[in-house]
Every structure is written in C-alpha cells, then in structure tokens.
Amino acid sequence: MNNWIERNRAYTLVDAADNFSIAFAGMKFTDADLDKLAPKFERAAREMARLEAGAVKNPDENRKVTHFSDRIEYPKSALFASVEEFAEKVRTGKITGETGRKFDAVVVNGIGGSALGPQLMQFAINGPYWNEKSDAQRNGYLKIYFLDNTDSAEFADLLEVMDPAATLHLVISKSGGTQETKNNMISMEKFYAEKGLSFAKHAAAITMKGSELDKHAHETGFLAVFEMAESIGGRTSETSIVGHLPAALTGVDFKAFLEGACKMDEWTRTADPRKNPAMMLAAMWYIAGNGRGDRNMVIVPYSDRLILLSRYMQQLVMESLGKALDLDGKEVHQGLNVFGNKGGTDAHAFIQQLNDGRDDFFATFIEVMKDAKRLPITDANTMGNYLHGFLEGLSAALRGKGRQIITIRIPEVNERTLGMVIALYERAVAVYAEFININAFHQPGVQAYKLAAKGILTLRETLMKKIAELKGVSGTAEEIAAKVGEPDQAVEIGGLLDKAAANCPHVTREFCTMANAWYYTVK
Numbered sequence: 084m085n086n087w088i089e090r091n092r093a094y095t096l097v098d099a100a101d102n103f104s105i106a107f108a109g110m111k112f113t114d115a116d117l118d119k120l121a122p123k124f125e126r127a128a129r130e131m132a133r134l135e136a137g138a139v140k141n142p143d144e145n146r147k148v149t150h151f152s153d154r155i156e157y158p159k160s161a162l163f164a165s166v167e168e169f170a171e172k173v174r175t176g177k178i179t180g181e182t183g184r185k186f187d188a189v190v191v192n193g194i195g196g197s198a199l200g201p202q203l204m205q206f207a208i209n210g211p212y213w214n215e216k217s218d219a220q221r222n223g224y225l226k227i228y229f230l231d232n233t234d235s236a237e238f239a240d241l242l243e244v245m246d247p248a249a250t251l252h253l254v255i256s257k258s259g260g261t262q263e264t265k266n267n268m269i270s271m272e273k274f275y276a277e278k279g280l281s282f283a284k285h286a287a288a289i290t291m292k293g294s295e296l297d298k299h300a301h302e303t304g305f306l307a308v309f310e311m312a313e314s315i316g317g318r319t320s321e322t323s324i325v326g327h328l329p330a331a332l333t334g335v336d337f338k339a340f341l342e343g344a345c346k347m348d349e350w351t352r353t354a355d356p357r358k359n360p361a362m363m364l365a366a367m368w369y370i371a372g373n374g375r376g377d378r379n380m381v382i383v384p385y386s387d388r389l390i391l392l393s394r395y396m397q398q399l400v401m402e403s404l405g406k407a408l409d410l411d412g413k414e415v416h417q418g419l420n421v422f423g424n425k426g427g428t429d430a431h432a433f434i435q436q437l438n439d440g441r442d443d444f445f446a447t448f449i450e451v452m453k454d455a456k457r458l459p460i461t462d463a464n465t466m467g468n469y470l471h472g473f474l475e476g477l478s479a480a481l482r483g484k485g486r487q488i489i490t491i492r493i494p495e496v497n498e499r500t501l502g503m504v505i506a507l508y509e510r511a512v513a514v515y516a517e518f519i520n521i522n523a524f525h526q527p528g529v530q531a532y533k534l535a536a537k538g539i540l541t542l543r544e545t546l547m548k549k550i551a552e553l554k555g556v557s558g559t560a561e562e563i564a565a566k567v568g569e570p571d572q573a574v575e576i577g578g579l580l581d582k583a584a585a586n587c588p589h590v591t592r593e594f595c596t597m598a599n600a601w602y603y604t605v606k
C-alpha cells in the first residue's frame with residue numbers, strides 16, 4: 084500500500100467530535116512493521132493499565148505515577164476548590180498584599196517542570212500581549228511573569244516592571260529544594276525587606292508536604308501553601324495544581340484543559356493499537372529511529388501561540404527517555420532529540436537543512452485549522468490560507484525528498500486542544516518507554532551537574548578564604564591555584580577569578596601575552 088491517498092485513509096486517526104486528527108501516512112512504515120511491534124504494543128497496554136491502576140512504575144524512586152489518573156478526580160477535589168477560591172479572592176481583591184493593594188501581577192518562580200507548562204499555557208491561551216492589557220481587559224485577572232533560572236539579568240529585568248506591593252509571588256517547586264528557585268526566592272525576600280515589605284505576605288507556594296519550601300512557607304507565613312502530590316513528576320504536572328493555580332490567576336479555563344486531557348486519555352486507552360494515537364505515535368518514533376532515537380523529533384506548530392510547545396516537549400521527551408540504563412540495569416543510553424520552533428517562520432531558518440541536509444529526523448506538523456481572523460490577501464486567499472499553503476507545500480517538498488512527517492490537526496488553540504495535545508504526548512512517552520524498557524519517570528542524570536556545581540561553589544569559598552588569609556594574591560590562575568593549595572584546580576580557579584574580575588572591584592586582571600594567560604591581582 085504505497086499510494087498517498089490510500090495511506091492517508093488507512094493511517095489517519097480522527098476524533099470527529101473534537102475535530103482532532105493525526106496523520107501518520109507521511110512516515111515510512113508498512114503494516115508488516117506494525118505487526119512486528121505486536122509484543123511491544125501488548126506490553127505497553129498491559130503496563131499502562133498497571134500504571135493507571137496505581138502500580139509503582141517509577142521503581143528507582145519507589146513511586147506511583149498518577150498524572151493520568153489524578154486528573155479525572157482533580158476537578159472534584161477539595162484542593163481544586165481551594166485553588167479556585169484563592170484565585171477568585173485574589174482577582175476580586177479580597178486577598179491583598181501587605182499594604183492592602185489589590186494584586187495585579189503574579190510572578191511564577193519555578194524551573195523545568197515547575198515552569199514550562201505554565202509558560203506554554205500562558206502563551207498559548209493569553210498570548211504575547213497579555214501583560215500589556217488593562218485590568219479591565221484582563222477582567223481583573225493578573226498579569227504574569229516568570230523567573231525560571233538563576234540569572235541576575237532575568238531578575239533585574241523583572242524588577243524594572245514589577246510593582247512589589249501589587250505583586251503575588253508563586254514559588255513552585257515539587258522537591259522544595261531546587262537551588263535556582265531558592266535563589267530567586269531569597270533575592271526576592273531581600274528585595275522586599277529593603278522596601279520595608281514582607282515577602283511572605285505577597286507569596287504562595289506549591290510544593291510537596293514536608294519539603295524545605297513547605298517548612299519555610301509555613302514558618303514565614305506565606306498567604307497560602309498548596310500541596311503537590313509526590314506521585315506526579317514535574318514534567319507531567321501541568322494538569323495538576325502546578326498548571327492550575329497560574330491558570331486560575333490569569334483567567335485560563337483549567338477545567339476545559341483537564342477535560343481535553345481526559346478526552347485524550349480515553350482515546351489513547353483504545354485497545355487496538357492501530358486506532359490508538361499514542362500507540363501509533365510511539366510506534367512511529369520507534370520505527371523511524373530504530374528503537375534507538377536515530378532520528379530527531381522536529382516539532383513544527385503552524386501557530387505562533389504554540390511556539391513554546393517544542394521547549395515543553397523537549398523536557399517531556401528528553402528528560403523521560405534520555406536514560407543510561409534500562410529497567411534490567413543494562414547500559415543502553417537511550418533518548419530522542421527534540422527541537423523546533425514555529426511553522427511558517429521556520430521555513431526561513433532551519434527548514435533548509437530538513438529539505439537538503441541530513442536525513443536524520445521526522446517532522447511533526449501541528450496545524451490550527453480555524454483562523455483567528457479572516458484577513459483577505461487576494462480575492463481567493465486569506466492570510467490563513469497562505470499559512471496552510473506553506474505547510475502543505477513544505478510537507479510535499481519534504482516527502483518528495485523522502486523525508487518523514489506526522490501531521491496533527493486541531494480546530495483552534497484553546498484550553499481543550501492544548502490539554503489533548505499534552506495528554507497525547509504524555510502517553511506516547513510512557514508507551515515508548517515500555518517499548519524500549521526504560522523508566523520514563525525519574526531523572527538520575529540531572530544530579531551530576533548539581534553535585535559538580537556544589538564543588539565549584541565550595542572551591543570558591545576555599546579560594547576566597549585562603550586569599551583573605553594571604554592578605555591578597557597575584558599571578559596567573561596556575562600560580563594562584565598553587566598558592567592557595569589547590570594546584571589541580573587551576574582551570575576551575577581561573578574560571579572563578581574571571582567571574583570575580585567581572586564583578587568584584589578588588590579583583591582585576593590583565594592579559595599577559597608572554598604567558599598567554601590572564602594575570603590576576605586580588606586585593
């Protein structure tokens with residue numbers, strides 16, 4: 084069956100009620116390839132049922148994985164009601180900051196899974212100009228800003244527009260100990276103290292019970308502390324309270340989002356794998372990449388509002404599937420690269436390589452069918468028709484060159500369709516993990532950088548203490564490293580001194596051409 088029309092008929096899955104379709108015909112596979120996957124489909128179906136029934140599917144951390152099942156009951160829970168109530172009180176000025184002023188902005192301070200989902204949702208639903216809208220246009224809902232790093236530039240940029248007395252701070256950290264998030268919180272606490280204000284009286288937290296953040300929030304008297312379930316991982320937490328509170332504060336219909344996700348959950352529980360979009364999606368990834376991620380996943384939504392989808396998918400897919408060991412402890416170094424941006428625009432950037440360069444990818448196009456506005460360009464075609472034409476044109480050009488494509492069509496970008504897309508990929512990731520026999524729900528590799536960073540920060544303490552004892556030093560990094568008794572750490576000490584020279588008035592440096600090295604003076 085090679086005919087394009089026949090393949091499309093055979094390999095397009097449609098949910099007519101939701102106007103949602105996903106077409107696999109542009110991928111290189113045959114029925115026989117799907118037949119060969121039968122044992123994997125069976126295992127995935129069995130394991131997904133176990134997962135949803137509450138089995139420990141994250142064995143390394145001895146945790147259940149409940150993001151699929153919890154979202155069914157979540158809208159009926161006391162937690163859901165308390166979030167809605169808190170958000171409504173904030174919106175209507177019943178809960179205010181210390182000075183009694185109504186909150187008009189929320190700063191979400193979180194990183195990774197504690198930021199990417201809310202960022203994606205904000206941009207998708209409220210759009211790029213939300214913060215420029217008036218209070219009336221926002222219907223009293225809050226403007227929203229994000230701190231998702233430990234970058235003083237990001238912090239300084241925020242201070243330029245932030246009105247402290249009218250800003251609510253939402254500190255989101257599942258573990259409650261993530262350093263980047265903590266740094267932003269500490270810096271913000273200091274900033275508020277300098278202004279004579281209490282940070283806690285402008286703050287709410289989302290974290291696991293008993294975490295460092297939980298204790299700190301209670302001790303200092305945050306306005307509210309919301310509990311996050313241990314069994315929901317950061318990168319799959321957008322359908323939990325992590326997505327809910329920022330949504331509720333900014334007028335996003337979170338119930339509709341959950342309904343979309345649950346609708347997709349139902350669809351992706353379909354027993355026949357050929358009719359199950361998550362099974363088919365995982366099968367495409369598996370076949371295209373030989374079960375080893377040999378092809379990159381290029382996410383190209385033809386929608387500006389979905390520009391953050393590829394970033395979100397990067398964490399969801401790469402943190403879940405990028406693993407050294409399989410479930411039997413065998414070294415496998417699995418993974419699947421994800422990148423992308425937005426369609427239309429991308430044709431003028433990296434699409435050149437997809438057309439003519441390395442054949443090491445499969446593209447996933449996401450098309451939004453309903454135009455936000457009818458803008459006639461010619462008698463026959465609107466702006467929206469152009470975007471459609473460019474997508475179809477690129478699709479045909481790529482296929483003509485033997486490149487592979489999946490096309491998802493959604494009626495419009497709204498809470499429900501966003502929920503459907505996220506739930507589809509969440510399940511495809513879990514299914515693919517079963518195909519390749521790995522734990523998709525932990526992230527042991529992330530620890531390495533944290534430990535190494537700790538080493539650098541401790542080295543800096545030692546270095547500065549020794550320099551103080553020596554009452555100043557001068558020399559190249561190698562010379563100074565020897566003087567402070569850390570000769571093996573000369574490269575790292577050079578980096579620390581470079582950083583200090585850029586920031587501390589008592590550290591200067593000059594380049595010594597003879598030695599081809601910087602010469603530092605630390606007073």
Ligand SMILES: O=P(O)(O)OC[C@H]1O[C@H](O)[C@H](O)[C@@H](O)[C@@H]1O
Pocket residue numbers: 194195196197255256257258259260261264317318402526529
């Ligand atoms: O929510 P937190 O506990 O602060 O974690 C934030 C993020 O950092 C960790 O290092 C993990 O790699 C991510 O999966 C997580 O989403």
